[in-house]
Amino acid sequence: MSKQTSVQQEFGTVGDNELRLERDKSEQIIDALNSDLAATYVLYHQLKKHHWNVEGAEFRDLHLFLGDAAANAEAAADELAERAQALGGTPVAGPAALADHAPVDSEDEDVYDIRTSLANDLEMYGEIIESLRDHVELATNLGDHATAQILREILVETEEDAHHIEHYLEDDTLVTENAMQ
Template identity: 70%
Template sequence: MSTQKNVLATAGEVKGSDALRMDAERAEQVVDALNADLADAYVLYHQLKKHHWNVEGAEFRDLHLFLGDAAGTVEEITDELAERVQALGGVPHASAATLQSEASVEPEDEDVYDIRTSLANDMEMYGDVIEATREHVELAENLGDHATAQLLREGLVELEDDAHHIEHYLEDDTLVTQGTME
């Protein structure tokens, strides 16, 4: 724990931004939405990393690489979200406890599951994150914050692309057979 006494910005307070011509009232609404997205994205990131670390089986390599890339994409999105929060005069959520408590998505527990179950859980979480992001694009647009809306749209494209790939992984068609030992 830091003993620092000179707090530069207090978590939860939003100043707005003169440079971006965003008053505190509008900025606070956008910052709250972005911090919610940030928390959700970090929960998704950690779940993807869990599956990246634990995947096994005949399709190990492809899934291991995909899940690592997907986690990396989500991590890049979190960085953009946090930087935008700061630019709007807010304080991005940063502690693990705050991120988990503020997330609207529920992570998988610590157990390791078969990859189909893991991917189905990921796809469910992606869906929740995608829906929230779409709502926040609309919120930002309605508040006249077109830059935040654009940032969220760009992240949304990436999230939807990875969710679509997971959907393909979960299809029944596969080269791997489930033969029985006699």
């Protein structure tokens, strides 16, 4: 908890920006960015959980992929937060606020087999992809083409990671004990 007695900017407020985007438009875009930011951090933590707990015949490849996918999510979160700040907003940051703003639900704390874990990841990726597409359209319609471009770049990376998970979930991967007997 901060001991500072004055707040520079309250969360949820939007100040002026040097990007010359009107405040009402900035507010809408910042809300969208914070939603994507929160969802991306939920995804990041779930990917890290699976990165830490993966085991089995394809451990190494999956461990590396999940680490890379988590790093991609972390980089995307940074871009989203910095853009929200550039537009005069405050990026959502604390664990409780992230949970409140995320349009996705994380897996519980239990550990599941990797196929179930990846299926849960893929479901979350799908929800985030749909949200990113909606927010690209929102930013474009509001005339914020730079935010739309940032979201498009994040969308491309997010779709690529989701597509890799689809490949891992194909029938000929993720050897199980039953297949080895």
